[in-house]
Amino acid sequence: MSNKKWKEIPIGGLILEPGNSVKYKTGGWRVFRPVHDPTKCSNCLICWIYCPDSSIIVKNGKIEKFDYDHCKGCGICARECPPKIKAIKMVKEE
Amino acid sequence: MRQAMTGNEAVAYAMKQINPEVVAAYPITPQTGIMQKFADYVANGQVDTEFLTMDSEHSAMSATIGASAAGVRAMTATSSNGLAYMWEIVYIAASYRLPIVMPVVNRALSGPINIHCDHSDTMGCRDSGWIQIFSENSQEAYDNAVQALRIAEHPDVMLPVMITLDGFIISHALETLSTYEDDKVKKFIGNYIPKHPLINPSQPVTYGPLDFFDYYFEHKRQQAEGMVNAKKVIQEVGRAFEKEFNRSYGLFEEYRMADAELALIVLGSTAGTAKAVVDMVREKGYKIGLIKIRCFRPFPEEELAEALKRIKVLAVMDRSLGFNGVGGPLFNDVRAALFGRNAEIKVVNYVYGLGGREITPNDIWNICNNIRDINLTGKVQSSVNYVGVRE
Ligand code: SF4
Ligand code: SF4
Numbered sequence: 001m002s003n004k005k006w007k008e009i010p011i012g013g014l015i016l017e018p019g020n021s022v023k024y025k026t027g028g029w030r031v032f033r034p035v036h037d038p039t040k041c042s043n044c045l046i047c048w049i050y051c052p053d054s055s056i057i058v059k060n061g062k063i064e065k066f067d068y069d070h071c072k073g074c075g076i077c078a079r080e081c082p083p084k085i086k087a088i089k090m091v092k093e094e
Numbered sequence: 095m096r097q098a099m100t101g102n103e104a105v106a107y108a109m110k111q112i113n114p115e116v117v118a119a120y121p122i123t124p125q126t127g128i129m130q131k132f133a134d135y136v137a138n139g140q141v142d143t144e145f146l147t148m149d150s151e152h153s154a155m156s157a158t159i160g161a162s163a164a165g166v167r168a169m170t171a172t173s174s175n176g177l178a179y180m181w182e183i184v185y186i187a188a189s190y191r192l193p194i195v196m197p198v199v200n201r202a203l204s205g206p207i208n209i210h211c212d213h214s215d216t217m218g219c220r221d222s223g224w225i226q227i228f229s230e231n232s233q234e235a236y237d238n239a240v241q242a243l244r245i246a247e248h249p250d251v252m253l254p255v256m257i258t259l260d261g262f263i264i265s266h267a268l269e270t271l272s273t274y275e276d277d278k279v280k281k282f283i284g285n286y287i288p289k290h291p292l293i294n295p296s297q298p299v300t301y302g303p304l305d306f307f308d309y310y311f312e313h314k315r316q317q318a319e320g321m322v323n324a325k326k327v328i329q330e331v332g333r334a335f336e337k338e339f340n341r342s343y344g345l346f347e348e349y350r351m352a353d354a355e356l357a358l359i360v361l362g363s364t365a366g367t368a369k370a371v372v373d374m375v376r377e378k379g380y381k382i383g384l385i386k387i388r389c390f391r392p393f394p395e396e397e398l399a400e401a402l403k404r405i406k407v408l409a410v411m412d413r414s415l416g417f418n419g420v421g422g423p424l425f426n427d428v429r430a431a432l433f434g435r436n437a438e439i440k441v442v443n444y445v446y447g448l449g450g451r452e453i454t455p456n457d458i459w460n461i462c463n464n465i466r467d468i469n470l471t472g473k474v475q476s477s478v479n480y481v482g483v484r485e
Contacts, residue, residue, distance in 0.1 A: 004312070009316075011313070012316075013189065013301075013302065013303060013310075013313050
């Protein structure tokens, strides 16, 4: 994101452009990254519902991949994946 | 129209004429009278305000912010510890650049608990980003309330405004004052067209996002500019007000300053008493004048230094105490204003009236004598003095 000068931005910290958080990459905050095992996954999409950063990409009703540019590694997806399935593992970033 | 009203009633009357869309209230002495009177106006259908009774001042300020961000005129009022309890949100109101107007009835901060007047409450948030305008009496409290919205909503300012009145001394004392016709007040205030209302589905906007090291500083820089711009706007609105209602308002009032060598600086209701004392002391041949600061934030630094350029000894009267080891807040701001501009002047601090302690004409007379002696001898015994405390 280009850093604008103080006279170039809206006052009060307002954001006038809807949906521009996609430009703000939060992937760098990650300590643990979620890793998905499609062989265990039932595609119930619970993880997709819970992900606070919309970082779980679904295609044709199936988990396709993680958006690692924005996934901040909170681990909610791994926690919420049903106990008998546990198709997401949190792996320490190298 | 001439009317007899307490200061609280005068402010409530201005609020009735403003007819804000939202008022969020939580009671605290001595402010309660404002909201009590305003609640009557709501109950009688004389305003169509959405009146919210909140669970705390913290919530009252939060609701006011929510309403203001939504895009309407929103007000609340408080005193003392209520303001202190609001403080976190008070700072946010200014940071979001919301043109909220809040009357604050000055009351000492606890502890020990005290319900009477001093300025420690608003001084506690003097650098929170709010404009602070002091009133000498009910008339000024009313007039300031009428002017405040135009200042707050000016596109070059967009900052919240506190108008202050001394607890009990103004808030509960009955005085006659001139009020203006509803339609004239409405016309003076004008309509508020918010630039970025939160409730506008066709133009969505985010208030209060996370703001890190990459932009927070820029937002603070903007805020600093709004405060600087406010000085010009306060004077413009004062002139417009004078044209419409025949009362003149600037950043401060100069009283008998033209040939003065000695001067007093005061805030709030004490100015009335002090002007009478200045008149008496003048009769004794002292060349003394008075400056009453109206606009405390932004602080009229340059203008004040200019007004004080012929003054030899200056008494700064603080109705609150800064616990910084070097005197009251007004004293420190005045000294900073003079630094590098007037090296000759002697500036002495007189702290008085804490927790509602009476300040009498005799006390002020003694201050005048004191600064005259300093002028004659060239010696300042003590730069911070406590008036009316038992030694
Ligand atoms: S770790 Fe958190 S942010 Fe990343 S995909 Fe899982 S739920 Fe979303
Ligand atoms: S919660 Fe687990 S099982 Fe369900 S879609 Fe996500 S990874 Fe697959």
